[in-house]
Amino acid sequence: MSRPVSTCLLRAAAARSIALAILASVAASAAFGDGPRRDPAAMPAEPAAYRQECGACHVAYPARLLPASSWERLMRRLPQHFGTDASLDEPTRRALEDWLVAGAAGGRRAREAPPQDRITRARWFVHEHDEVPAAAWKRAAVRGPSHCNACHTQADRGDFDEQRVRIPR
């Protein structure tokens, strides 16, 4: 069972999105701004191993959600990956690291690695989710903030558009 996020949440989010968009365009036009957005078409195609290996255990998180420094650390510590052994053979590990680093966060998000290199601890992540009630994270169908696809119905395609958010009851 799911329901759309409340109109109130949506309205607040929409207002925030517009404000952010204005801020972003102002910042982008300034020399010290976020810099140019990456062109997704220019990114190398996702290696099949990304979904097979990383995606076997969790959402195949889009590379743009972490800065390059975080991806480098995570990919070099796979035998101790958040409490589990996620080790890979070296050629696969290297190929995935290169691809993740090539597509890593740009602009502001690139300058600040989140605590423990956890996407869910990033400042922007916490800010984007500050309207989600604490109880919602604990529901059996959500099980915490790392399960993007519990609410972001198109997360597996890298689509986190707020319009497609459905928070399970």
Added chain:
Amino acid sequence: MKPSSRTPLTRRAAAAAGLALIAAGAHAAHPADLLATFAARAGAAPQPARGQQLFTARHGREWSCASCHGAAPTQAGRHASTGKPIAALAPAANAERFTDPAKVEKWFRRNCNDVVGRECTDGEKADVLAWLAGLRP
């Protein structure tokens, strides 16, 4: 679709064989082959009951194999930490399981490290696989 009568039989057979190879994948093996390999390396006959015990019990750590694969691995499991669904592990319920030796070794290595705190022996792998291979949905 009716096959063309002009196609030489040998050509059709060759095409069919090629398709079968592609469908089977480059590393295709049968669970029985892998079981035989583990048992031969261990130098002992596999014991399914011991495999079940290894699979379902915890070994001084947080997780057992069953924590993610379920105690009845003819059904889908769920990752104990991330909640991601895991397809059934028993070959009778999932024909893809234990057909790629490299994949089997990779997951035994990772998961035994998580569950037992070390890599599993060939004997332990044989026991677990013997139990899994005997399960019926």
